[in-house]
Amino acid sequence: xxxxxxxxxxxxxxxxxxEVLSDLSFTVTRGQTLAFLGRNGAGKTTTIxxxxxxxxxxxxxIKVLGADPAIDPLQVRRTVGYLAEDQTMFGWxxxxxxxxxxxxxxxxxDHALAAxxxxxxxxxxxTKVRHLSKGQNVRLGLLLALTHRPExxxxxxxxxxxxxxxxxxxxxxxxxxxxxEGRTVLYSSHLLYEVEPVADMxxxxxxxxxxxxxxxxxxxxxxxxxVMTTENVARVGTRLQILDGRVVAGEVILTVDQAEEAxxxxxxENINHRTVKLNLDEIFEAFVAGCRNIRxxxxxxxxxxxxxx
Numbered sequence: 492x493x494x495x496x497x498x499x500x501x502x503x504x505x506x507x508x509x510e511v512l513s514d515l516s517f518t519v520t521r522g523q524t525l526a527f528l529g530r531n532g533a534g535k536t537t538t539i540x541x542x543x544x545x546x547x548x549x550x551x552x553i554k555v556l557g558a559d560p561a562i563d564p565l566q567v568r569r570t571v572g573y574l575a576e577d578q579t580m581f582g583w584x585x586x587x588x589x590x591x592x593x594x595x596x597x598x599x600x601d602h603a604l605a606a607x608x609x610x611x612x613x614x615x616x617x618t619k620v621r622h623l624s625k626g627q628n629v630r631l632g633l634l635l636a637l638t639h640r641p642e643x644x645x646x647x648x649x650x651x652x653x654x655x656x657x658x659x660x661x662x663x664x665x666x667x668x669x670x671x672e673g674r675t676v677l678y679s680s681h682l683l684y685e686v687e688p689v690a691d692m693x694x695x696x697x698x699x700x701x702x703x704x705x706x707x708x709x710x711x712x713x714x715x716x717x718v719m720t721t722e723n724v725a726r727v728g729t730r731l732q733i734l735d736g737r738v739v740a741g742e743v744i745l746t747v748d749q750a751e752e753a754x755x756x757x758x759x760e761n762i763n764h765r766t767v768k769l770n771l772d773e774i775f776e777a778f779v780a781g782c783r784n785i786r787x788x789x790x791x792x793x794x795x796x797x798x799x800x
Contacts, residue, residue, distance in 0.1 A: 493520035495554075496643055496675040497542065502551030504537055504699075511537050513699040515551070519692075524669070524676040526686035529696035530779050535679045538696075539647050542677070543573060556642060569597065572636035574629075575647040582621030586614050586631060590638075597639035608634040612664070626657045630664070637668060644669055646678045650685060662689055683775045693771070697779045703748070707771060714774045715750035716767035718742050723762045730756060735781030746777040 497519040504512040512534045519525045529535045540546035541553055544564025553560055560567045581589060586609075594600040609616060612630035615623075623631065629649055636644060646665075650658040662685065669676050670689065678686050686693075687707060694704040703710065714734070724743045731753050735746040746769070747753050757764050769777075 493523075495519070496521050496523075496556055497525075497677060498552070498554040499538070499542075500552045502538075502541070502548045502553060504534075504541070504546075504548050511699055512548070515696075515699065515701060517694050517701055517704060519675055519677055521675055522673045524678060524689055524691045526683070526690035526693045527677055527679040527696065528681065528683055528686070528693060528775060529679075530681050533681075533696045533779075534699045535681075535696060536647060539573075539645055539677075539679060542645060543568060543571065569599075569639075570642050572639070572641035572644040573647070574632045574636040574645075574649045576649055576651040578632050578649075580620050580628070580631070580635075583619060585617055585619050586623070587616040589620055589631070590634070593635055594638075599639045601638055601640055604640070605634060605638045608638060608668075626653055626660075629653060629657070629661060633661075633664065633668075642675060644674050644676045646676065648680050648682075651680075651682070658685055662686075665689055683771050687771050695775060695778050702778050710771065710774050711768065713750055714746065714748055714769060714777065715754075716769060717745045717747055717750070717753065717757070718765040718767065719745075719757075719762060723764070727757065727760060727762060733783060734777040735783070737782070746773075746781060 495518040499518070500516050502512055502515040503510070515534070515538065517525075527535055527538070537546060541548055542555055542560055544560035544567055547561045555567045556570050558566045558570075581592070584592065590605055590609075594602065594605070608614075612627075612634060614627060614631055614634065620628070620631070632649065650661045653661065665676070665678075676689075678690065680686050690707060692704065692706055693710060695702050705713070717731070719742065721738070721741075721743055724745070728745075731745060732748040733745050734748055737744050750766070754764075754766060
């Protein structure tokens with residue numbers, strides 16, 4: 492059995508009247524890259540703050556390499572590299588000064604590795620941090636997050652705001668410098684195409700809960716679109732795990748989970764249908780913005796089959 496490095500069990504978090512996390516549970520095993528996906532406000536950053544010991548759960552347990560961040564946050568931060576999109580660095584320092592300033596905080600800081608990253612990331616050592624481009628800032632943040640050789644790396648929307656080419660280059664660096672070294676990575680984002688090339692596992696967070704978790708291939712296999720007539724949907728609709736639905740040109744288009752079982756059932760019932768494979772962006776959208784209040788009695792001219800909430 493693979494060793495869990497990050498363990499979150501039955502975690503709840505509330506701010507005043509708003510419940511941000513509700514019975515949140517998931518694990519990340521050693522060497523795995525988990526894409527932690529959710530819309531803005533889903534609870535991703537709150538979860539990361541608790542992993543770093545910057546916030547405490549109201550209930551439940553959190554462990555990072557066996558340590559509780561709420562009890563021993565310094566121990567956790569010594570073993571974790573963290574990079575966020577809005578990470579603040581001392582703008583009045585040069586790149587070289589900042590690296591030298593950060594190094595003494597970590598007993599495992601690798602000066603040779605820092606020099607390697609400076610060269611690979613093409614960082615101008617004598618330039619002040621406030622004069623760096625957005626891409627240079629991200630690469631400098633990655634250097635600071637990795638040079639103490641952390642066992643766990645947490646990335647919180649780090650490439651947000653970069654152009655597509657820079658995001659591609661960043662993820663290339665991620666693959667090269669993290670996965671090749673067997674690091675355990677939690678990559679939080681709401682841009683699925685950004686993490687798809689590097690993720691071993693996906694976890695979709697919606698309204699404070701994990702609504703689906705699996706490998707990219709598992710999700711593509713199990714979540715598909717089924718296209719059939721309204722009459723046929725009326726026969727089997729209640730037996731499908733529907734994530735989204737609409738009517739187009741007289742046909743009902745349903746996005747369903749457990750698609751293999753659903754397709755087998757339709758074949759047994761001799762129901763004509765078509766299947767459509769989805770990309771991961773479409774799958775993510777179905778879970779976080781899909782219509783589940785399905786009606787099967789609307790006329791064919793209706794543009795959708797969602798009932799009023």
